[in-house]
Amino acid sequence: MKTKNSWATVPNALSFYRILAFPVLIYTLIQSKESLFVILIVINLITDILDGVIARVFNQATEIGARLDSIADYGTYIAAIWGIFLFKWEVLEPHATSFFIFLGMFFMTIIVALVKFGRMPSLHLYSFKIGGYIQGFFFGITFLFDFYLPLYYAMILWSLLAFTEHIAVQLILPEMRSNAKGLYWVLKDK
Secondary structure (H helix, E strand, C coil): CCCCCCCHHHHHHHHHHHHHHHHHHHHHHCCCCCHHHHHHHHHHHEEEEEEHHHHHHHCCHHHHHHHHHHHHHHHHHHHHHHHHHHHHHHHHHHHHHHHHHHHHHHHHHHHHHHHHCCCCCCCCCCCHHHHHHHHHHHHHHHHHHCCCHHHHHHHHHHHHHHHHHHHHHHHHHHHHCEEEEEEEHHHCCC
């Protein structure tokens, strides 16, 4: 990871925006304001893509940026999952078992990091990034348009593979590090 001395970068500002948006998203959920929730969650998903692209293209990747991005990602995940339960559960309910397995594996990535490293994970594995894009696409399409079963199962399958790799990498690494790329690179570096 290229680490710059300055924390004041556009990607960090976008991640910070997503962190600040989290309480507003929670408010829209508590108040059942679906239209406002959908607008804000889509903005969060877009800014999540932008912060990573801008950080890489303009060499603005920072360690604090990786952590801010991870915190913002978890807030967006929590809001999106809550939104699914609140606004889209009737279409997802027939697939509840796979969704709960997805949630269990997602939370397992966090639990392993907290137990082993004492902090939230910020590995930014390629599989996890791709999975985040697929998940964001699924959430965006589901909230904006409709639930599409093939997209749902593509998201579930990729996510379960990415979560498994994430857990394996955490079990192998002696300390948490950002941008570990993937299991192949971790094993190659050993």
